[in-house]
Amino acid sequence: LPTTMMLVALTMKIGAAPTHFWLPEVMQGTTPIISMLVATWQKIAPMILIFSISNHAPSNVTVVLGLLSTFLGGWGGMNQTQLRKIMAFSSIANTGWTLMTVTYELKTSMINFFLYIILTTPMFLAMARTSTKTLQDMTTLWTTSATTSMMLMLLLLSTAGLPPLTGFMPKLLILNELVIQSLTPVAVITAMSSLLTLVFYLRITYLTSLL
Template identity: 70%
Template sequence: MQLTAKMVSFTSIVTSTILVASSNNWLLAWLSLELNTLATLPVISKTKHPRAIEATTKYFLTQATASCLLLLSSTINAWQTGTWSITQMSNELPSTTMLIALTMKLGTVPTHFWLPEVMQGTTLKTALLISTWQKIAPMTLLFSTSNHTPSSITLTLALLSTSLGGWAGMNQTQLRKMMAYSSIANMGWTLLTLTTEPKTSLINIFVYMIITTPVFLLMTLTSTKTLQDMATSWTTSPAAATTLIILLLSMAGLPPLTGFLPKLLILEELVTQDLTPAAVMTTITSLLSLVFYLRIMYLTTLLNSPCSSTSTTKWRQSTHGTKAASLTPTATTTLTALPTLLL
C-alpha cells in the first residue's frame, strides 16, 4: 500500500472508532461501524495473496451481516420507543438482536467462525489490529446497552465462548489461529460480568489488549508464525523469546502475572451474584486455554540452547536487538502491572 492509502485507512479506522465511542444515536453508530469496516478491508487484503483475499471476503460478509442485524434491531427499537438513543433499549427483542449483532462483530460463539480464518489469512500486524483495536467500537456499544442486555443469553454466550475458545485452540499449530481462539475465550470472560458489573468487564478487555499488543509485536520481531518457529525463536532474540513466553502465561491467567487480576475479579463477582456453578465451569474451561499456552512454553524452553533442535535455526540479525529494546517498556508494563493494581 502506498503511504497515502495507509494514512487514509489509518485515519478512517481511528476516526470511526472515536465516533462510535462518542455517539448517542444508533444511526451515527451504524454509519461509523460501516466506515470502520470499509477502512479495514484494504488493510487485510494488502498482501495480494489468495488467502488474504479470502480473509477479506469473509470479514466483509460477516461485518455486513452484523451491521444489517444492528440496523434492524435499532429500527425495531425506534419503532417501539420512538427514539434512536443507544441507551433506550428497553424491549427484549431489539436488545437480543443487538446483542447477537455486536457479538458477531466481536467474534464470540456461536458467530465466531470468521475470526480464526481471517486472522490466519492476514499478517501479524493486521491480526493485532483485528484482535485489539477493532473490538473497541462493538464493546463500547455493549457497555452502553449493558443495563438492557438479556443476562441469561449473555451468560450462555460467555460460557460457550470460554469452552470452545480453549477446546479449539488445543488442536492448532498456527499461532495466529491460537491467538484467535484465545481472543474468543477472553471475550467469553468479558461477557460473564457484562450485565452485572460492566466495570470489571472493562478491566478485563483492557488488560487483554495491553497483553496482546506486545505478544503480536514480539511475534513479528522474531518472525514467529507456527509452533515450529517457537522452537527456534531464541536464535533471533533470546530476550524477546523469554518475554513472549511470560506474556503468554500472563494471558493464560497464571498468578502473580497481570492477566490473573481480571479473572480473579470476574470469578469474585460471579460468586457474589450466586453464580458459583458458572464460576466453577469457567475456571475448568480456562485450564483448556492453559494447555496450549504451556505447549508453546514447553516447545520454546525445551529446545533452547544448548539442547538440540530438529528445525533449522534462524540467523540472528543485529537490528532485532534494537527492536527488542524498544518493546521492553511495553512488555515490562504488561508483566509488572499486577502489584501496582493490587496496591
C-alpha cells in the first residue's frame, strides 16, 4: 500500500492519468522553453524514483495507469489547435507507454522515457525559434524555414512511433513485453490507443508539409 500511494503521488508529478489535468494548462500558459522543461527535465527526478521502486510496485496498478495515460493522452490531443497543449497530451500518452512495462522490463521503459526526451527537446526548441504556437502557424513554416520544417516532420513521425524511425523500436519492445507477460489484450488496446496520438501527429506533419 505505501508503494502504491507513492506511485500515485509520483504519477501526478509526471503528469500521468488520471492526475494529468494540470499538465496541458501549465504548458499552454508558459513559454515554449518552460514548456519543454516541464515536459522533459521536470519529469526526470520523479521518473527515476518510479524506476527505483519498480521492483515493489504492483504491476496491475502500473499497467492500468499506463493504459489510462495512453488512451486519455491520445483522446485529449485530438481536438486541440494549440501546439503546446498537443505536446502536453503527447507527453501524457508517452508517460503511459513508459509506465506500462516499468515493473516487467525496466530497461525498456527507461529507453522509451529518455528517447522521448531526446526527441521532444529539439521539437520545442524549433517551435521557440520559429515562434510557432498554433496549427495555423505550422502551415507557413515551410516557407520561412524548410530545414526546420523537415526536421520537425521527422521528429513528429518518430515520436508517433512510425517505422523505421527511432521512436518505433521502444514501442515495439513494450508491446512485445506485454505479450510475453500474457497481457495481449492490454497490448492490443495500447496499440489501438497509439492510433489516436498518430492522428494529431500526422495532422501536424501534414500542415507542416504544405507548400
